[in-house]
Amino acid sequence: MEPLRFSLRKKEIEVIMEDDAGEELKMVLREMDGDERDAYLNGLKDRMTVKGDTARIKNFAGHQVALIKRCLFYAGVDGVAVEESKIKKFPSSVQSDLFEAAHTLCGLDTKKDDDEKEE
DSSP states (O other), X not given: OOOOOOOOXXXXXXXXXEOTTSOEEEEEEEOOOHHHXXXXXHHHGGGEEEETTEEEESOOTTHHXXXXXXXXXXXXXXXXBOOHHHHHTXXXXXXXXXXXXXXXXXXXXXXXXXXXXXX
C-alpha cells in the first residue's frame, strides 16, 4: 500500500475582480484549516433543520457569505480578509461562484464524494 502524502500548505485560488471603474482587484480564495472549518460548520447548525437523514437549510440569509468571509483575502496583504460588508455587495452570481469554489477548496463538497463512490 502506498503511503498517504499531504502538503500542509493551504490551497489557494487567485481571484481577480473588476470594479465599476474597470480597476482590477486581486484577491485570494484560501483553504480553511480544521479549526476554521469546524467553526464554520458549527455556525450552520442554527440554520438547519434535521429530520431523519435529511438536513435542510431553514434560513438562507448570509449562508454563502458565512463561508466566503472565512476564505477570501486581499492578495499581497498577508492575513487580511475581505470585509463581510464588501462581500455582501458583490453580485449574487459572484457570491455563488465564490461559494462553490470555496466549498470545493475546503473539502466540503460531500456530494462530489458521494458521486465518486457510486461510480
